[in-house]
Amino acid sequence: MPSLKSxxxxxxxxxxxxxxxxxxxxxxxxxxxxxxxxxxxxxxxATRMASMMAALAQGAASNPNAPKLLVGTGADKRHxxxxxxxDRGLAGPFNSSLSRAAKARVRALQAEGKTVQxxxxxxxxxxxxxxxxxxxxxxxxxxVGRKTVEFKDAEAIADRIIAAFNDGQFDVCTLMxxxxxxxxxxxxxxxxxxxxxxxxxxxxxxxxxSGTADYEIEPDxxxxxxxxxxxxLAIQIYRALLESSAGFYASxxxxxxxxxxxxxxMINRLTMNYNRxxxxxxxxxxxxxxxxxxxx
Amino acid sequence: MTLALExxxxxxxxxxxxxxxxxxxxxxxxxxxxxxxxxxxTSLRGGMIDIYEDDExxxxxxxxxxxxxxxxxxxxxxxxxxxxxxxxxxxTAAEQLAxxxxxxxxxxxxxxxxxxxxxxxxxxxxxRIDALAHQ
Numbered sequence: 001m002p003s004l005k006s007x008x009x010x011x012x013x014x015x016x017x018x019x020x021x022x023x024x025x026x027x028x029x030x031x032x033x034x035x036x037x038x039x040x041x042x043x044x045x046a047t048r049m050a051s052m053m054a055a056l057a058q059g060a061a062s063n064p065n066a067p068k069l070l071v072g073t074g075a076d077k078r079h080x081x082x083x084x085x086x087d088r089g090l091a092g093p094f095n096s097s098l099s100r101a102a103k104a105r106v107r108a109l110q111a112e113g114k115t116v117q118x119x120x121x122x123x124x125x126x127x128x129x130x131x132x133x134x135x136x137x138x139x140x141x142x143x144v145g146r147k148t149v150e151f152k153d154a155e156a157i158a159d160r161i162i163a164a165f166n167d168g169q170f171d172v173c174t175l176m177x178x179x180x181x182x183x184x185x186x187x188x189x190x191x192x193x194x195x196x197x198x199x200x201x202x203x204x205x206x207x208x209x210s211g212t213a214d215y216e217i218e219p220d221x222x223x224x225x226x227x228x229x230x231x232x233l234a235i236q237i238y239r240a241l242l243e244s245s246a247g248f249y250a251s252x253x254x255x256x257x258x259x260x261x262x263x264x265x266m267i268n269r270l271t272m273n274y275n276r277x278x279x280x281x282x283x284x285x286x287x288x289x290x291x292x293x294x295x296x
Numbered sequence: 297m298t299l300a301l302e303x304x305x306x307x308x309x310x311x312x313x314x315x316x317x318x319x320x321x322x323x324x325x326x327x328x329x330x331x332x333x334x335x336x337x338t339s340l341r342g343g344m345i346d347i348y349e350d351d352e353x354x355x356x357x358x359x360x361x362x363x364x365x366x367x368x369x370x371x372x373x374x375x376x377x378x379x380x381x382x383x384x385x386x387x388t389a390a391e392q393l394a395x396x397x398x399x400x401x402x403x404x405x406x407x408x409x410x411x412x413x414x415x416x417x418x419x420x421x422x423x424r425i426d427a428l429a430h431q
Binding site for chain 1 (some may be wrong): 302304305306307308309322323324334335336337338339363365372374376409412
């Protein structure tokens, strides 16, 4: 039977833990709102960019001189996986589920005999990959100590990826991130970055059907695509970063909510235990007094 | 007859309104966009976007580059970086021009992409300085 003092200490320590998790939940909720509105604000650009890309890619994909960023190198041998995680933990399965999915993907590709490289965005993912896949890490970035992600950050990542691609380090690039479905649900999503057109798969669609073919293009298809493709890549990464950050705060909020509730349960149990022990002590003392009086 | 103008930066939708005309800096020269314009996709160089309402400029922006999609009823500007003309800072603009000049001087001319990026940046930096005259 634990002593009353040790029970009191435990109750107060669980209470202060609960205070911390409650505060973290509130902070995560506030940050989630900000991250969500940032993600919504970035939506129009991405939508317009996608429709413009579609209009241009249709014509260019069948062109033998189409930019490699659009149609790929023609090979499917060397892969790069860009995995987006958060820099901080205490967010339930947020980081671990993504790292696990990325590692599973890497092993699956390796089993098919392909060469795989990893690029980690976010500190947690980097740490996890370094443990058992250090030899295939191409690089990493993180935003430790930063309040929000900016488009410039995404652009910097895109520049590194494009530079490595132009250098011939890989053929196919896939982006993996936690997609924000709702506050309760974040799922691991994959987006192909290179080739942007998803290969020549859209050959069997009728080119004129969407009516985009009648655009005039200035200066010309090729040089416009040369500018548009890197931009599109950066936008995809930016969107993934924003979704991931919204998902992170949602996940953290859920995790901290659960933790606060568990702490509450624990406090109840300990308090019950404390009161029982206290009453048992009183009863025992009473018995001692009464039996002492009777013996006289 | 008006034109639906949207100016969008990667971070947010900056402006969406009906205007009578907008002048945008296309890579091949300035374009005055009126309603019923032919469908067009163009890239933008650094320069001014002038928004007209009844033959008067009601708003001016400086854009550092980007793309525009134009249809008969709509003009969408996807800007790399955009600011109100009044928000251009003289000192930063001068610094950026100096940096762009250095970059352009040192660029490896055998690499067409690097050369194009450097020259784009130089044009943008120069346009930013020129825009200061209109402040």
